[in-house]
Amino acid sequence: MLIVLTLLFVVAFAAPLIFRKLGRSTFYLLAAVPAGGLVWLLATFGRYTVADQHGVAGPNAPPSQVVAWIPQLQLELAFRMDALSAVVSLLILGVGALVLFYCARYFKADDAHLGPFGAQLLAFAAAMFGLVITDDLLMLYVFWELTTILSYLLIGFARQRLAARRSALMALMVTTLGGLAMLVGMIMLGQTAGTYRISELINRAPELLAHGTVVNIAVVLILVGAISKSALIPFHFWLPAAMAAPTPVSAYLHAAAMVKAGIYLVARFAPGFAGTGYWDAVVTVLGLLTMLVGGWQALRQFDLKLILAYGTVSQLGLLVLVTGLGDRDGAVAALGLLLAHGLFKATLFLVVGIIDHQSGTRDIRQLSGIHRAAPALFGVALVGAASMAGVPPLLGFVAKESVYEAFFQQAQHGGWADWLVLAGVVAGSMLTFAYSARFVWGGFATKPDAEATAFKPVSYAFLASPAVLAAATVCFGLWPAPVDAAVQPYSWLFPADGGIHLALWHGVTPVLGLAALTLAVGALLFRYRREVARFQDSTIRVVEAERIYRAVVGALDEAAIWVTGRTQRGSLIFYLFVILTVAIVTPVSALLFIGAPWPDDWVWFDSPVQAIAGAIVIAGALAAVRANKRFLAVLMVSVTGYGLALIFALQGAPDLALTQMLVETIVLVAIVLALRSLPARLWLRTPGRYRLLRAGLGLAFGLAMMGLAAVAMASRTAPPVSLAFPELAYEGGGGANIVNVTLVDLRAWDTFGEISVLALAATGVASLIFVRGRGDKRPRAVTVATGSVDRMSELDELGHRSAAVLTARRFATATRDAWLVAGRTLAPERRSIILEVVTRLLFHSVMVFSIYLLLAGHNLPGGGFSGGLLAGLALTIRYLAGGRVELAEATPVSAGVLLAAGLGTASLTALAPLFFGGEVFQSAIIHFSLPVFGEHKFVTSTIFDIGVYLVVVGLVLDVLRSFGSEVDERSESRPRHPEHGVPHEAPEALEEGVAR
Amino acid sequence: MTVNLTLLVVMGVLFAVGVYLILERSLTRVMLGLILITNGANVLILSTGGAAGLAPLFGKDIPPDAYNDPLPQALILTSIVISFAVTAFLLGIIYRSWILGRQDEVQDDIEDRRVANQPSFDAEDDAEMPAETTEFIKAEAEESPGTPTARAKGEE
Incomplete structure (x- = not known):
């Protein structure tokens, strides 16, 4: 599996060069890489499903590879392909190959920046693949953020358009915010457990949960990462905005792959942590809310792509909800729905891409009569939408029924809250049917008040990818056994109870009744769409999360400008005032708090001459302040220097005295030479009140330094380290001049x-x-x-x-x-x-x-x-x-x-x-x-x-x-x-x- | 250890005057202030060496504590020469600022003021955005000055 991962990355890096040679046909070549990976995965699929899913190492464990990287940080390149990884990889590699194939016809041959785009898309597939096969939390974070950055680049592909730039940035900020929270959670969890190996963490979950709050909070933080990536409320707004991306990107990132990273993370942690701490509060409440709000909003959209986007938000809510159930039924239903959703949503996005490409609009108020112009395309779209709506005999129906079954079982064993969840899920699915119908009607129907849209014929190569996906939807709907076989092993991670299977026909059960009810009410909702729309307009509009986001970012901007304006005033003097004040206040208050010792041994001077020299220095310094002629001030400063040389000499430091004399002389000459072209008078004086302030600060600084020096000298307890210097200098250094x-x-x-x-x-x-x-x-x-x-x-x-x-x-x-x-x-x-x-x-x-x-x-x-x-x-x-x-x-x-x-x-x-x-x-x-x-x-x-x-x-x-x-x-x-x-x-x- | 009041006061005065001078706008005075602060720091280091003693020239019969502490001396020696280099550099700056602007004065940074006064509105983030229902906008519509996108770009 490392070969596949490496190959994906390497080809991605080389892609821009290939594009220069082959142009947009390179997409076919790029598509071959994940397609090859898919073939390899299918050939070896049995190895992942028969393995003991709990196993970390050993002959019966899922295949794994570990390369030590930074042992000090417990960072290792650990990879492990179990059933869950394999199932998600199917989607990543399969849809990835089809989307890349589709790109070759979607883009014009002379589109700019195709090389980097192809490279990013393939690199994205690589990062996603790495994300699901890594067994190390920190590596997972690395891949996670890699997908974030690549998604930023991909959404912002049309860099000349404001919408693309802005929504790319929004997606980046929101998902990075969640990613950082997730990183904190991962580190909390990893440090508590002493390992970052995911498989071990899951196996040791009961022991970890005994730590209580730390682990519970860590899990919530990791969930925050998941819900931001999977666009759950309150982070859902970035996904519709990200529709500014090219449609193939939306099909891949926002339907099949990246948004599934959050689902994958929930699925990964569910076997150990489902139902603990705050899990249900986050997963159930947010999942259900997202499902309903997403479906509700999808019914209001006029842009085909936005219908799909809000539909995706809704479906992601359902996916998180069912994945988070944390039992075998939920696990089977979740993976089934994951695959079904990946197939039908990618189909539908690719269909929208074709409509937009051929007609120049995605607005359902302008589109009319497309089903006549492109009957094959209509057929593909119909399959996709029907699967989304849960119409038999498609894979979407199979998955939806198992989801109902899982919640129904849950409700039968649980209380009123579980019945409420089931009701919510059914209601959400009714909305799903309604917006699916709205999608097909809006995109293809002949509308009475609009003339038929001009529509260029669709080539087979262009239609191939969505057609393959639709075929898979039909095929696995009629014959769900292989899908069932693929998703069952993941459910073995959960305690053995229940045990549903994906199948087209379960017999006449209450669940079948629910499915029928869903279809019926959904159809009614569509039939009376005008009334529904009027009702939607008349209700109070929900505050849009995007507005809140923009308000927050705007407030952040305001605050940054305010803080910058208050602190970066552009005045050196202001900065110095602040720095010096801090330099006075901090150490002095520290001294006052710790009760530093005060010296009790004082002398006025070591010798009377020292006192005279000191007086000279002080006089020179004060005169330098009073001097209003440039060179007079310089001379006065020199006086302090020469006086200092005298003090050095008296103290017993001939070297210092000598050096100070020489430096003082040369400095004097240098100053005279350099400043001779400047006017003689120092004409500038700072105004009076500032002078007082400066004098006060200077005085305070001088006094503070005096106090600090006194305390420092009184604090000495050990003999000076330099007592050994004379001996060292003479014996070791071979010289008598110790300095x-x-x-x-x-x-x-x-x-x-x-x-x-x-x-x-x-x-x-x-x-x-x-x-x-x-x-x-x-x-x-x-x-x-x-x-x-x-x-x-x-x-x-x-x-x-x-x-x-x-x-x-x-x-x-x-x-x-x-x-x-x-x-x-x-x-x-x-x-x-x-x-x-x-x-x-x-x-x-x-x-x-x-x-x-x-x-x-x-x-x-x-x-x-x-x-x-x-x-x-x-x-x-x-x-x-x-x-x-x-x-x-x-x-x-x-x-x-x-x-x-x-x-x-x-x-x-x-x-x-x-x-x-x-x-x-x-x-x-x-x-x-x-x-x-x-x-x-x-x-x-x-x-x-x-x-x-x-x-x-x-x-x-x-x-x-x-x-x-x-x-x-x-x-x-x-x-x-x-x-x-x-x-x-x-x-x-x-x-x-x-x-x- | 014994505290020498003369050295302490000399240090305090040098620091006080030095701080007073570096808070001035005149670059020459700032430079002089820095020299004075250096001198003050040197006195501070010197006073940590204790009372006056013998010059630190090794003699076999002299006990190590009879010398004036050689370590602060070595530090001060370094400090003296470094401050010479810094002064020379400041002189270069003063000369240059005089040649370029006829100013011997610390100027306020206008760019900082501009940043502080900028509006928080940024077209990239805050401009109203039209709903786009296709990716295949005609190229000429894209570039014409009337479209909101082009206007937003013009404001940047």
């Missing part, structure tokens, strides 16, 4: 993550400024004319010649560069001889010192970070003294290469130990001796530090090239504005910014 060893060895993963962030940020900066590319190619000095870079205009803003500029130019006559490589390229008025000389003297020493910091860092303050920052600072000086060409000369290697080399080095250090049988980031200590220098010790983690160094240099270089060189070049290439203080229109700058 540095921590970074490059003990916590090397952190550092690796960090330098990745640095590389990303550097690339981000370069991308933001250069926009296209990283701008790694800068002009070299030889190509740049002397004194050409960053020239000031010779005329000042008043139009006078600027004396200072002229004087500077007169002095700058030397073309040879005495101090720097490219200092000459800078415009004379920009040059500073002192800066150039100092740079010349300092640069190389600083670079050497940075390398010293890098290498010594393992034992003394320093390391890759501070070394790299210092090298970056040296480059900064070069840039400031000699301009952008000087910077390009100073760095023959581009920033991108530096970043890549740094990350590469670090990664190699991480991975290299693996080749020596070590772990990632494991370091080795190598001792060696050099002449003159003596004994030496080399730790491999130093190489990692070199990677860090390179990345940091690359980051600084990117900052310099972007905010320095590139911004220089841009401001040079556009006219300077005399006053930066006012935001003004600058179209050329805008264009330039966008263009780059």
Whole structure:
């Protein structure tokens, strides 16, 4: 059976390709696959019916196959073909093959998207087949939702039509809702039982039911899935709406296959769970109600397809009702009706498809005289409709009689409620007769007030599928023995009592009388259809469930918009307010509730200098708020940074102090470079009441953090983990600088993550400024004319010649560069001889010192970070003294290469130990001796530090090239504005910014 | 453990001022606020390291608790350099927003406002739908602008 399943899926996947070659005739090929499956199923049918239906494994059990998939989730590909699976599979494969065959004539050769359609239809057959043969609850859910999704695609086939799109979505939402409820129920059941194997669950039902409410609720949730799929009240509205699907889809999905999935599920669980908990309440009440409402509504329809759709709803109600009876009679009757319904309803849908195809309408008020135009079609339809109405000697009658028998037996042994159910079923069947008659009359009769509809002749190939189905209906009506043999084994799952058989003639029984009564009253209902219609119009209309659905969905939309509108205000400040408030309130209230310890050991400061440094930091921070000039504010923030460096130094953290100083300096330079084109004044101020609010929030946040920090420190009970670090660093890491060893060895993963962030940020900066590319190619000095870079205009803003500029130019006559490589390229008025000389003297020493910091860092303050920052600072000086060409000369290697080399080095250090049988980031200590220098010790983690160094240099270089060189070049290439203080229109700058 | 009031107050002030600044519209001030918050966080981490101690340079005779705790130091070192990278990135953003829009200001997201003000009516879901009694609608009727379907599509 797995071969059939696989074949169905594989051919479905390949279908679009075949369609490209063969066009719509591919449908014949596709039909052959389920037809082949049907042949195989019939050939092996005996194996499923003779087996012990309770059996899970063993020679006498139904054939099964189990493939482990995810054992941790108890998810396995378990398949098992028992009698129930086999009977439903007959319908799926048989009707599937006929519908696919029918499609080849139904669609036009040049219809768009036929390939995907054929694939979906066949895949649907595969999913249905998988659904009925799987023995695992979770797999069943997977197939279940697969059919839901495919049905969405199939209903929405005519995607250009609003009706198709909307009803496809509705069917999807409703059945998925039920599916999710079912999933919850399945998981509850599976977890309670400890297994997801369906056959075991059913066998162990009595033991499970002892768990009480959990299992009862689980079963109800699973039933919710079933009734949503089978379109029972209150979910019934999706099925009539789904008639927007192409008619073959309706014939297959909405008559024979998908809606039967719900019936299958009820039938699957009935042997163990029928009559328990809330089963009867759901199954009996909803089933009966659906049957009556569906039949009632079918009588009001004018669209042939809608008559069938409401008829299907009605029949599904009956099917659920009889399947849920939970005894042998019910089981036989249910499967009999299932097959009969599949045959006649598919026939009728296919007939409607032909009528629509040939005449262009399904409206019974427009159709007239079709029985003359297409007598063969009329014959087929008559058989189907008569079977639906329960007219002997057709299969529908056989099934209907056994259904009556089952309910009659139930009523005889039960109370008044069971008699009520029987009465309801009979009444529903009368309605069924009436709408069946309405269907035939509406579709085929010659109406006095309408002229005969134009009707194209029907080809044999087109008529073949419904004709085969109708023939089966007649054949098995006259000779129901094979059907009886097929459906009996399923009933063995129920306790042995009763035991009806499907047969055409049971003798003169009360049930036969009921059947006759049904026909008679049904005929009367049809005879007096005008009066019935008038009565229907005069009664209060039932609230349409679809309206409720749309109201619910609409309310959901409204709520979503409301919530989105209230929360997504588009204001960053609003978001920050919310986030920060939560960040204050949550931990503080947690502290208050748990009664956190308050520190009792306070000191004012560790040393008086610390207090002074603290005062500097506070003063800097407060001044930064007051500052209304941009660079003043920046400077004040820098003051806090330098003050912090002092605090670090005092605390006993030389590495931090060093790094903080270097970073603060470079940040200051970077800010000045980046923000130089912005106006000097910070002119924007938030209005007063917001200022108070912000100040309040800031204060609260500061206080909350202080409280949290105090409590956190008072809560410490264990000694710090870092007490072991000194020993670890020296013995394991081979370095005396504990902080540095921590970074490059003990916590090397952190550092690796960090330098990745640095590389990303550097690339981000370069991308933001250069926009296209990283701008790694800068002009070299030889190509740049002397004194050409960053020239000031010779005329000042008043139009006078600027004396200072002229004087500077007169002095700058030397073309040879005495101090720097490219200092000459800078415009004379920009040059500073002192800066150039100092740079010349300092640069190389600083670079050497940075390398010293890098290498010594393992034992003394320093390391890759501070070394790299210092090298970056040296480059900064070069840039400031000699301009952008000087910077390009100073760095023959581009920033991108530096970043890549740094990350590469670090990664190699991480991975290299693996080749020596070590772990990632494991370091080795190598001792060696050099002449003159003596004994030496080399730790491999130093190489990692070199990677860090390179990345940091690359980051600084990117900052310099972007905010320095590139911004220089841009401001040079556009006219300077005399006053930066006012935001003004600058179209050329805008264009330039966008263009780059 | 002993709580150092100076560090605690310095941290509190840095956080308070930082929060005050990032709630501002000026991007430059937001950036400065972020720098201050980073500094505050660093002070917080530092204060968890306990009282001032020896620089964490290993000496054989020094007991491990005589050093200032090296673990917070390593964390702060990471934090300092990362915040440099973040600041550089923010500078890039400020420059870019200035070049593109002559604005040094956090803008409100207009798209969010538009979403909040949209009507809940959606033609796809809510338009009245004519009953169709055939699948074989003529192609030209389908495409003509007068049909409700076409109108509904036009509104999308």
